Amino acid sequence: MLKATDISKTYITKRGEVTALAPCSIEFGECGLVLVCGESGCGKTTILSILAGTDTPSSGEVECSYGKNYASFVFQGGRLSDSLTVEENFELVNRMFPGKCSDFRVQAEQFGLAGLLKRKPSELSFGEVQRAAILRAAMANRPVLFADEPTANLDEENCRMAAGLLKEISHERLVIVSTHDRGYFEDIADRIIFLKRGAVVSDIQKDEYKRGAQAAEQQSNAAPPVVKADGAALSGSINNCAPRFAAKTAFWLAGKTLRRTAVAVALTMVFLVVCIFSLATCSNIFFSDDIRASSSAVRADGSLSLDLKKDFVDYGDYYLNSTVNGGDTSPITDGQIEEFGEKYGAVPFVDISGGMLSVPADSLSGDITVRRVYVSDTCFFPVLYGSADLSGGIAISSVSAEAHKDGFGVDNIADMIGMQAGGFTISCIYSAASEAYEANMLSGLESRGDFENRVIMPESAFLQFISAEYGQLCTTRLRTPGVNGGYGELRLGAYSLVKDNSMYFAPVYGENGPQAGEMYVSERYASQNGGTDAVLGTQITYTFIAPDGSFVPYTFTVTGVFDTMYMNYCVLSDGDALDLIMKFGEWRMNGRSGICLPEYSESDVRELKEAGFSESSYLTENISEALGWFDSIADILFIVCAVSAVCALAALAFYAAYSFAKCGREVGILRSFGLSAVRASAVFFCQLCMAVAASLVAGAVVSVAAIPAWNAAAFSVAGAMTVYFAPVCLAVAVGAAALAFGFGALFVYLSAVKKSAARFLREG
Numbered sequence: 001m002l003k004a005t006d007i008s009k010t011y012i013t014k015r016g017e018v019t020a021l022a023p024c025s026i027e028f029g030e031c032g033l034v035l036v037c038g039e040s041g042c043g044k045t046t047i048l049s050i051l052a053g054t055d056t057p058s059s060g061e062v063e064c065s066y067g068k069n070y071a072s073f074v075f076q077g078g079r080l081s082d083s084l085t086v087e088e089n090f091e092l093v094n095r096m097f098p099g100k101c102s103d104f105r106v107q108a109e110q111f112g113l114a115g116l117l118k119r120k121p122s123e124l125s126f127g128e129v130q131r132a133a134i135l136r137a138a139m140a141n142r143p144v145l146f147a148d149e150p151t152a153n154l155d156e157e158n159c160r161m162a163a164g165l166l167k168e169i170s171h172e173r174l175v176i177v178s179t180h181d182r183g184y185f186e187d188i189a190d191r192i193i194f195l196k197r198g199a200v201v202s203d204i205q206k207d208e209y210k211r212g213a214q215a216a217e218q219q220s221n222a223a224p225p226v227v228k229a230d231g232a233a234l235s236g237s238i239n240n241c242a243p244r245f246a247a248k249t250a251f252w253l254a255g256k257t258l259r260r261t262a263v264a265v266a267l268t269m270v271f272l273v274v275c276i277f278s279l280a281t282c283s284n285i286f287f288s289d290d291i292r293a294s295s296s297a298v299r300a301d302g303s304l305s306l307d308l309k310k311d312f313v314d315y316g317d318y319y320l321n322s323t324v325n326g327g328d329t330s331p332i333t334d335g336q337i338e339e340f341g342e343k344y345g346a347v348p349f350v351d352i353s354g355g356m357l358s359v360p361a362d363s364l365s366g367d368i369t370v371r372r373v374y375v376s377d378t379c380f381f382p383v384l385y386g387s388a389d390l391s392g393g394i395a396i397s398s399v400s401a402e403a404h405k406d407g408f409g410v411d412n413i414a415d416m417i418g419m420q421a422g423g424f425t426i427s428c429i430y431s432a433a434s435e436a437y438e439a440n441m442l443s444g445l446e447s448r449g450d451f452e453n454r455v456i457m458p459e460s461a462f463l464q465f466i467s468a469e470y471g472q473l474c475t476t477r478l479r480t481p482g483v484n485g486g487y488g489e490l491r492l493g494a495y496s497l498v499k500d501n502s503m504y505f506a507p508v509y510g511e512n513g514p515q516a517g518e519m520y521v522s523e524r525y526a527s528q529n530g531g532t533d534a535v536l537g538t539q540i541t542y543t544f545i546a547p548d549g550s551f552v553p554y555t556f557t558v559t560g561v562f563d564t565m566y567m568n569y570c571v572l573s574d575g576d577a578l579d580l581i582m583k584f585g586e587w588r589m590n591g592r593s594g595i596c597l598p599e600y601s602e603s604d605v606r607e608l609k610e611a612g613f614s615e616s617s618y619l620t621e622n623i624s625e626a627l628g629w630f631d632s633i634a635d636i637l638f639i640v641c642a643v644s645a646v647c648a649l650a651a652l653a654f655y656a657a658y659s660f661a662k663c664g665r666e667v668g669i670l671r672s673f674g675l676s677a678v679r680a681s682a683v684f685f686c687q688l689c690m691a692v693a694a695s696l697v698a699g700a701v702v703s704v705a706a707i708p709a710w711n712a713a714a715f716s717v718a719g720a721m722t723v724y725f726a727p728v729c730l731a732v733a734v735g736a737a738a739l740a741f742g743f744g745a746l747f748v749y750l751s752a753v754k755k756s757a758a759r760f761l762r763e764g
Contacts, residue, residue, distance in 0.1 A: 001174060002028040002051065002070070002144060007060035009046050009198075020046040022199040023059060030143070033170035035185045036178040038195035044178035045076070045148050047195065051176065052146045054672055064143070066240040072137040073672040074147035074166075078129035080121040081666050083257040086132050087117035092253065093140050096243040096673055102139045111135045111165065127158030134165050138173075140673065141239040145169060147177045151184055159184045243673050245682055254686035257663050264658035265687060268651040269695045272740055275641075275648035276699025279736045281706050282637045284729035285630055288722075290623075294615030295605045296724035297623050300711060302433035305380065307349060307372075308608055309594040309616040310336075315549045324549050327591025329616070331547035334583060337595065344604050346595040347376045352587060354465065355422070368396065368404050368421050371453035375462045380598035381430035385414045393427025395456040399437070401429050403452060424461055436622055441719025443621035451618035463578045466587060467497055476544060476584045490542060491569040494577035495520075508532060510560020513573070520560035520571040532561045544584040547593075554580070622720035629717050645736075649743055655691075656747035659684050667752065681752040688744045696737040700730055 009021040021043045028034060036044050049055035051062060052071040064070040080089045090104040108114045111131045121129055130150060137145050147166055151159040163184040166175050170190070177185060186192060194202040258265065298306050309329040315321055324330060332348070340346035354370045374380075379388040379395040386395075401413035408416050419426050434451060435441075442448045457465065476490055495513035508523050509532050519540070526535045541555045562571065572580070582588070594616055597604060615623065660667065663683070670680035704725060711721035 001030045001065050003063045004051060005060050005063070007047075007050050007057040007062060009043075009050060009055070010058045019198050021050070021057075024200045025060075026051075026193070026200070026203065028144075028174055028176070031170060031172060031174050032190035033167055033185070033188060034174070034176045034191045034193065035182055035189040036176065036193045036195065037182045038180060040180050042180075042195040043198040044180070044195055046198075048146050048148050048176065048178050052144070052672065053674070054668075066143045066238065069240045069242050069674045070143045071672070071674070072140045072142040072145050074130075074133050074137045074145065074150050075668070075672075076149040076152055078121070078126075078133035079665055079669065080129060080132055080136070081257075081669060082121050083253075083260055083663070083666065085118055085120055086113065086124070088256065089121070089132065089136055090117075090139065092249075092669075093136055093673070095249040095252075096245060096670075096675075097140055097239055097241060098244065100141060100237075100239040100241055102141060104135060104139050107135055107139065112161070125158075126153050127155065127161065130154060130158065130162050131165065134162060134169075138165075138169050141237065142173070142673075143238050143240060144174045144176065147175065149179055150177060151179060151181065163188065243670075243675050245670070245675055245679050247682075247686070250682040250686045251690075253666065253683045254690065257666055257683060258687060260662045261655075261659045261684075261687060264655040264662075265691050268648075268655040268688075268744075269691050269698075271644070271648040271651035272692060272695035272737075273699045273702065275644040275740070276695055276733050276736050277702045277706070278637075278641045278644045280700060280703035280729040280733040281710070282641055283732040284703060284707065284726050285637075285710065285723055286634065287728045287732075288724065288726045289609070290627065291605055291609040291613075291615060292602060292724060292726075293627060293722040294617075294619075294623050295600065295602070297619055297626070297720040297722045298615070298617050300721035301435045301619055303617070304382075304599065306597045306600050306605065306615065307594055307617045308597070308613040309591070311612045311614055313549070313612070320545070320549050323545050323589060324547060325591060326586075326589055329591040329594070329614075331588055331591060331593050332595060333547045340595055340608075344597055344608070345599060346597055347374050347380065349374045349594050349596050350462075350466075350587060351592040351594075352466075367407070368400060368455075369449065369453045370455050370465075371449050372455070373462060373465065374454065374456040374596055375459050376456050377458045379428045379430050379456050380596075381432070381456070384429050384431050386417045386426070386428035388428060390427060390456060390458050390461075393425035394421075394458075394461060395428035395430050396421075396426055397432035397452060397454055398429055399432040399452045400454075423464070424457065428456070430456070434618075435715070435721075436619060436719040439715075439719065441622065441715065442618065443625060443719065447618050447621050454618075463582065466581060466585070467494065467578070476580060476586065476589075489568060492577055492580065493569070493571050494574045495571050496574050497577075498571055506563035508561040508563055509536065510562070514556075514559055514571060514576075516573050516575055517555075517557060518559040518573065519556040519576075520562050521558055522564045522569050523561055524564075525568075525570075526561045535561070544580070545589070546584065547588065552584075619720050622718050623722055626714045626718035626720040626722045629714060630722075648740060652688075652740065652744040653747050655688070655744060656684070656751045659687065659748075660751045677752040678749060681748050684748045684752075685745055688741060688748065692737050692741045692744065695740075696733055699737075700733045703729060703733065 004024070004026045006023050006025055007021065008019070008023040011018045011020055036047060038044050046055070050057045052073055053062065053068070054073065080086070081092070084092065094101050094104075105117075108117060111134070113128065113132055113135065116124060116128060116132075121132070124132070134147070134150065137147075145166075150162050150166065154162060166177060167188045169175055177189075179185060182192070190206050192204050192206070193200060295306050310332050311329060312325055313330040315324060337346070337348050350373045352370065352373060355367045377390055379390060381395070381397075384398055398413060401416055405411070405413050405416060408419055410416055413429055416426050416429065432451065432454075437448070437451050442451060476492070499513065510520055514520055521535060521540070523532075526532045529535050535558050538558050539555050540558060541553050543551045543553045546552050556572070556576075560571075571577075587593075595613075666683060667680050671677065707723050707725060710723045714723065715721050
């Protein structure tokens with residue numbers, strides 16, 4: 001049934017080769033008790049390990065008619081798993097061979113273990129441990145049971161009991177026992193094999209042995225009578241099935257053995273958490289994009305709105321670029337303003353330097369500076385005083401109101417509601433909350449001015465303000481084919497704004513002013529084109545350059561002439577003049593316009609970024625400084641990530657080595673039942689999986705929780721909190737955890753395959 005052909009074992013040591021087993025060939029039957037005897041170090045354990053398949057021979061081979069899965073093992077000293085109770089040691093075998101094992105609960109009483117199942121092996125006597133080890137090996141119903149020194153360190157009574165149990169089992173199974181003290185087995189053994197210095201010196205069947213000369217010598221030291229364990233022989237069909245080690249069992253055993261590997265697991269988790277945290281938090285910072293960082297900074301600063309300007313658009317023509325891109329950004333077209341208003345609720349704004357002169361009742365004067373005008377019929381900032389409806393006035397910030405209340409002669413800014421500033425009624429004062437402003441962290445005077453001097457007014461008031469700020473002459477860029485050729489400038493004014501100014505308007509013909517589609521030209525223009533009578537009734541077409549770089553023609557009929565010092569100065573109806581000022585005015589074409597999102601989501605910001613917009617708020621300088629600060633510490637953070645990764649790898653290697661050192665016994669047990677090195681190491685893969693998963697969760701949570709800390713640092717340096725939660729950091733964390741598990745699994749695998757099962761059994 002079991003056959004070994006020319007098997008031998010040689011070990012390579014520093015002193016050279018050591019022969020543990022000389023070449024030999026042995027055959028065994030299907031049942032019976034075989035005794036392998038010899039002094040310590042003669043090779044008994046080696047030959048058992050090779051026969052059981054837990055060690056590989058240097059030469060020769062072992063065959064069994066039942067295939068590869070034929071052996072179970074009783075180790076020297078029992079070697080139960082100290083992490084499990086006695087019952088759980090038996091349950092582990094049941095889990096590996098579901099439906100194939102004998103009922104250990106029935107046999108426990110006959111083995112003298114009925115009241116000991118809930119105890120740990122450390123709580124048992126040597127004899128009890130050995131009986132439990134025999135039952136564990138026997139209950140698997142393997143064709144062959146190997147027992148290595150089963151009576152070592154046992155008292156006489158337990159020796160007789162262990163020998164009797166093995167004899168009972170040998171009636172149905174092949175039992176091979178190694179011992180250097182054969183007194184308890186030679187009377188009951190069916191065959192005795194003697195080893196000396198690694199060589200088989202005799203192989204005697206029992207009947208031959210009794211007739212041999214050595215029998216007389218042994219009779220003088222007659223063995224004590226064998227104590228039989230009646231009914232202890234296990235019943236059940238032969239089990240030569242491959243062991244199962246399902247994930248559920250692996251995790252179960254991993255949890256049970258975790259206490260013994262707690263030091264390695266804890267140390268590994270500490271370094272994994274640090275590694276995952278450093279990688280995740282750094283990726284959260286550096287894989288973000290500027291527009292989302294900007295929107296995050298504005299939101300964190302307390303402002304619910306976000307201001308955007310259109311990025312510079314290169315038209316490939318110097319004149320067009322200088323006209324349409326008069327500043328660092330490009331103007332927004334009317335169509336875009338309308339589109340974004342409908343889609344995002346966007347409100348247009350204009351950056352303009354101006355002032356609104358106040359005339360309080362006590363004749364004191366105050367000049368409210370205007371840096372940014374939002375064109376809206378309602379105040380979309382939180383209202384402190386007055387009404388959000390701006391149909392009858394304008395809204396100013398609480399900061400601006402506080403700064404100018406003395407000029408208005410009031411002690412409380414609420415009293416400014418209803419007062420006049422620059423011909424406009426202050427109907428609303430809104431909250432201007434800002435972490436950076438209150439902490440005096442806004443970069444430069446311009447940033448503070450942009451924050452303080454934000455005014456909201458309806459379109460009608462805005463047109464009035466624009467006209468007042470730019471005076472009666474509003475410059476626009478235009479192309480005038482057939483009139484003055486090439487690129488030029490047209491100066492125009494609205495009739496109601498210029499009729500009372502004799503310096504610019506002295507009528508020559510026409511008293512009531514132009515109507516829609518009509519215009520008054522200068523006397524100089526009329527004289528150069530045939531005189532007043534010649535130009536009256538003619539049509540003039542001006543082609544204006546639009547914010548998108550296109551040319552838009554406007555045709556007017558000449559209905560009047562006036563005297564002015566400017567050649568290219570004309571007067572239009574109020575409606576036409578203000579329409580041109582709004583669409584093509586210099587303020588519009590020099591990159592001062594933008595859009596404000598009173599409410600926005602990250603997807604809105606993303607879409608507008610893709611449409612060519614960038615943040616343009618009072619925090620712009622601070623945001624740039626904050627992003628620059630993060631760039632300046634990038635090298636330091638990279639070093640931290642690299643060091644933490646190296647430490648994590650070292651911890652994983654330590655985990656593998658330490659865990660195998662602490663739980664080598666469990667690995668040996670599993671491998672003795674036929675599990676491969678990799679499958680037997682699944683318990684450590686599961687521990688590693690749990691450790692990595694817990695580290696991933698902890699590292700990810702800490703990295704997300706660190707965002708406020710990073711923002712606090714950025715705010716203290718630059719006054720802007722630009723760090724936001726970027727989902728990519730979780731992907732990086734998962735990737736780092738996966739790599740950590742891969743490296744850890746590799747270390748576990750290498751630790752598992754470099755030792756034979758026999759070595760695990762010896763060292764465990």
